[in-house]
Amino acid sequence: MAEHIRDIRLVVLDMAGTTVADGGLVERALAAAARHVGADPEDGIDHVRATMGESKIAVFRHLFGEEARAQAANKAFEAAYAELVDGGEVAALPGAREAIEELTAQGRTVVLSTGFARPTQDAILAALGWQDLVPLTLCPADAGGRGRPYPDMVLTAFLRTRAVDSVREVAVVGDTSYDMLSGVRAGAGVVAGVLTGAHDADALRAAGATHVLGSVAELPGVLT
Incomplete structure (x- = not known):
């Protein structure tokens, strides 16, 4: 597992519940x-x-x-x-932007993905001022229409960024079992669940999480 962590060059992050506070x-x-x-x-x-x-x-x-x-x-x-x-009811989770910036500084490519439609995703990015934070954002329509638990968005990130040579160099991070399944099915080297959203540690591990983190803020340290 240490070898996989050392080789991670592409990080696909979920939004609501992972980098963006859901709050119901x-x-x-x-x-x-x-x-x-x-x-x-x-x-x-x-x-x-x-x-x-x-x-x-x-x-x-x-x-x-x-x-x-x-x-x-x-x-x-x-x-x-x-x-x-x-109405101002969306906010970044503590440390999320900083984590994305640190991952980028480490030389990793970061992609934000969501199960929302593009207009909703764009509204969230605009509200947070994140339009230029990462080089690529994906919604199901960008990957042929199938969202999670299919691996399509992860594989689309792999193909479109050309950041890595193998899916084993990809980390998929999310707060739900469907995030974990999409990472497993894509063959990602790291499939990390975070405890800031919908599902608990048992559900995340049952769906194939290789790591369970308190929040996305821990990710840069784990990948280092």
Whole structure:
């Protein structure tokens, strides 16, 4: 494992719950989306919590079945989340920006990925002033439409950055079991879970985490 850590040159970081404080914003926006399509916000909440990290349209397809209803819920979710962002309710997790800057200073390429749609991701980046913090940001649509737990966003980061020669030189970091599964399926050398978001250490390890960290602030030290 030490050899893998020493060779890590590309770091793919999740956003909400990993580098960005969630504070229940995702669940609040999901509840608004459910009400928009006439559903009880409490229906399916266990599924929502279990699948944190998955692309939101995939969650709505599971919950509502009908494509038109799922798409309507997804648009309502994006609008509700954007309103929360505009209201100043999104913030970076302590030490997250500093960790990204330190990883970059170490000579590593950092990519930010999310299960949100591009407009939501861009709104978060703008609110945090992170538009130029990393060379590449990815949402499911950038990787063919499939979000986590598929490995597509990780592999897209690998292909588009050309920062490394092997997937074993990639670290994938997130707060959910779906983040861990995407890293495992991509063949990443390091798959690190953080305890600042949706899932606990047992869930992260069960999904294949090679490391469990208190927060992303610990990552630069671990990779060194």
